[in-house]
Amino acid sequence: MKLDKFDREILRVMQRDATVSMAELSQYVGLSHTPCWRRVKRMEADGVIRQKVTLLDSKKLNLGVSVFIYVTLKNHDGDSLVDFEKAVQEIVEIVECHTTSGEKDYLLKVIVESIEEYEQLLKNKLTHLPLVDHLSSTFALKQVKNTTELPIKNI
Template identity: 90%
Template sequence: MKLDKFDREILRVMQKDATVSMAELSQYVGLSHTPCWRRVKRMEAEGIIRQKVTLLDAKKLSLGVSVFIYVTLKNHDGDSLTKFETAVQEIDEIIECHTTSGDKDYLLKVMVRSIEEYELLLKSKLTCLPLVDHLSSTFALKQVKNTTELPI
């Protein structure tokens, strides 16, 4: 789907505040209510707008420890990858899982309350993930940038 300047502006505004009313959105982008509404509905139907979410403050929820974990698997056949990826879905503390190129197979992002909580998670769940050969953890010291907005 080709996006014009109005579509892109609608997306920019909605990324900043998904609760914006259609009346406010149409004012921000310089369209009347109905054409703006049609564009939003079209982008929802096309899957460009997947969902509207509420963003939470991890620190205020006492989830102050972010850990990035590189995972290397023992096997790389399709069944092994599927088993690992299915198991990852069951661990709530894993908030992101990416396949990667190079000598590591996956990159996980984990959020926990403390180093001790991470140690328990590591021992009780992460090392038990199917076909894991090696885990390498790195703790984030400070988050320098955090955005949910795509560069459109």
């Protein structure tokens, strides 16, 4: 899908505040209400805008421990990868899972309340994921940057 400057500006504004009204959005981007609404609907239909969400503050919810875990699997056949990826979906504390290049197969991001909770998660669930050969955990000490905004460039 080709995006013009108005589409890109709509996306920039909506990334910052998905609750912005159509009237406000049209003012921000310099379009009248109806063309702005049509563009938003088109980008939703095309899947550029997947969903609108509410972002939560993990610290205020007492979920202040972030752990990054590199995972190495015992083998890499198609069924093994599918089984691992399916099992990861079932663990709510895993908030991100990425396949990676290089020596490690996956990178997981886990958010928990405490180190003790992570220890229990590790013992009871993570080490039992299908075909896991090795897990390497790193605790985040401080979050320096946190954005949900994609870097939408100008045309």
